[in-house]
Amino acid sequence: MTGEDVIILLPLVIVAAAAVAAMLAIAVRRSHAATAGIALTGLAAALAEVLVNLWLKKGYVGHLAVMDNQALFVIGLVLAANLVVGILSYGYLSRRRERAEEYYVLLLLAALGGMVLAISIHFATFFLGLEVLSVSLYGLVAYERGRLGVEASLKYLVLGGTASAFVFFGMGLVYFDRGSMIFFWVDWLYGQYGPGPLGLVAMVGCVMMFVGIGFKLAVVPFHLWTADVYQGAPAPVTALVATVSKGAVLALVLRMARGSPWAGYYFGDRAVYYSGGVCPSAPVFWILAAIAVASMFTGNLLALRQRNVKRLLAYSSISHLGYLLVAVLVSGAAGATAAGFYLVTYFAATLAAFGVVTALSGANGEAESLEDYRGLAWRRPALAALMTVAMLSLAGIPLTAGFVGKFYLLTAGAGAGLWALVIILVANSGIGLFYYLRVVWAMFERRATEEKELPRIGVATGVVLAGLGAAVVLIGVWPGPLAELVRAWMGGGW
Template identity: 45%
Template sequence: MSTSGLLSILPLLIISGSAVIAMLLVAIKRNHRVMHAFTVLAFLLAFLSLFIQPYEVPYMIAPLFVVDAFALFNTGLILVAGLSVLFLSFSYFEQREERKEEYYILLLLATVGGLVLVISQHFISLFLGLETMSISLYGLIAYLRKRERSDEAGIKYLLLAALSSAFLLFGMALVYAHTGRMDFSGVGASLQAAHEVPASVVAGFGLMLIGVGFKLGIVPFHMWTPDIYEGSPLPVAAYVATVSKGSMLVLLMRFYRDINGYEYTILWWVFAIIAMASMFVGNWLALLQQNVKRLLAYSSIAHMGYILIAFLAGLHAGQEAVIFYLVAYVITSIGAFGVLAMLSDKVRDAELLEDFSGLFWRQPWLAAIFTGMLLSLAGIPLTAGFIGKFYIVAAGVDAGLWLLLVLLIVNSVIGLFYYIRVIAVMFQPLRDEQVQAKRASLPFFGIFALSALMVLLLWLGIFPSGLIAVIRNMMLTMS
């Protein structure tokens, strides 16, 4: 491989090499602070390496990978999300009795899988990236073995992820049997030459959608989401909600574009029905929750439905809206789970509504951050979530998706209700025992990460033009 080729995948090489070094560090001596600092350094170096990419972008590493502006942008998003999760992880695991060092090895390996997914253009690299991430997530989800529901969540994810991978492989086999190609553009060219899509390929796409739909947590493949969010450590839940879903969404966008998916009416209707079902099921079930973890889980299902509306709006405005909304969703999801992590103790997580009673009077800055994140998820002005939702509506209007847009507005109103309910609980007067309780000090790294996310949330909500310009230029140069 040439120097340009090595530079193009340098972030992936740094994270992969760091996972090996991390294992050696654990073997030599266990030290939570050293492992955390080393992992943070690895993510920072990988992110900085994005700025020394070769001039010849896009760069093809045939037949598995393509490194273009689209891949580089989403690689950066994954690394920033992972770094944010790392800052929230130290204090969360420091107060727990379980051995903590292996957590960082698993996080590095899961990130390797996500980075492979965003540069994949071939079925083999798709499957390798997906399984690397999934196998790491099995351990991450069940990491707190002494906690109730942790092992249960890990086993559920293991069984369902294995089943979805089997469907994905079978679907790939059916597509390959007809087209004789495994690269995305080759599959698209073969289908274009055939002038019609045979039933076996439609079945193959349907089976692949099961595997992709499981990772995205969309209806009807959403059943795992609330249980896994509830049983996982809070930083892991944030990681699953953002990096895992985001990397799969990026891969879906590339695959759909390369096979000219917008030309096939049946695929459009399948995604439209899934989008409508995800919005309604996610929001209506979130209304019933008293557990904030499960509320955020069902909320994430609805947000995947919103993103699918932009996804269906077409190649240009639609995919630009998907990426902007994904950035806003990553910021708000990590911020929301981060607040829960800051309020948790070594006995249990802060996940019930009553845990947030009077939070504004106990921890005003945390309450302000959580309020901002929830308002962004609801799509209230001056937040990144509002601009993202506005962008989706604009793309939908441009594409004439009137039914989907009406349903989006209806479901946004439903979502606003349960977000406001959580905010109202935070502003309740303090009870006697809460007044007498000493205000706990908050860890520096966690507050730093949450404050940075809050600034980003407001910055993108007030001055979104810079990011929009970057996304627009990126999509124009996408190979």
């Protein structure tokens, strides 16, 4: 590893160093504020460094990783989400716990795992990123140590460990068949021999890899852990699971589906029929399409009967990942751009929604039941307004970010001729309206019952929440600049 490589990987180095610094600081003196300060400074510094890196240094790091525009974009997204979660967590934890310092070490490691996934072009980095992210999330989910948190963590660990085993075994099989673990080199070999049918071993390997990835993305039929983990985990951690974990894995899938700089050469630049990357084959395309459709319907239909806001958001996230898979199937620059834009809108709205849940959660219990939100508009108008904006954005109502994100997904899907998927996506947006609006409805109802004491909101939390709300509205009203940015960064190249 040369000095140049270190400069390329500087955002990751900063976050890793911050994790070590936080750990040492805990050993010297336990202070919630100091540890949180170290973690947030590290994340902010890495985020600033991403912007510097954009002009300073990009390139390949051996065969293992690449820092290109897409990687920088996803890293920026991961860091920003972690920063938001970190600030929300500070208020949340200081209301509830004496000792919360290790939380920030795990938070930094989760960010590191997501960043490794974002730069991965090799099975080894894919594997390491996935494990670093997953193992720190197991710890975070159980952090509150309540009955539900520990139970959720155990479920997440058993299913996540099984999923990891599937991914690694699949990697082994693909490597056995192809003799390479680099995404685009695997691809290049196909190109050399023509994108013919996969051998049986590689085919099984691809399916096993997608089983494991499906677990991480929580798409049907691998979604069974989602609702329990969302409910049992502390609210800020749930936000992390919903955004960083899924976003980073999706970015990796995009890279795998995209294959290589050479993929365009072999499969044509606007790859209508899923260029496939690591796993180019018609069956893989159809399996992914079936998973997308099943996720949209299952997520939306199961969300209809939820009375717990965290579980409702869990099922809603399943359907959103279904929408995002449409972009993966479009593949190529168009698919990556649509997915990138949708990820930004999904991140902003989801973080805003969980931010409200976090802000309303006091020392005794979280505000997760729909009852807790009844009449919120009359008691905490600002929080209710933010939740409304987040729900409308997730539902995809015009003038919010979610609408523009869906618009890009639909355009990309239509451009690639995936009409059936586009129609199903539109139909599912209609179903989604019902349960999102039910939350909004509950908040604006007049409340007759006795009122519970609501926790105070710190300045930092307030600023972050206001920023998220403003972002959701601003992207919805004036999407041009962000669209340009995403096109330039996710569209491929340097």
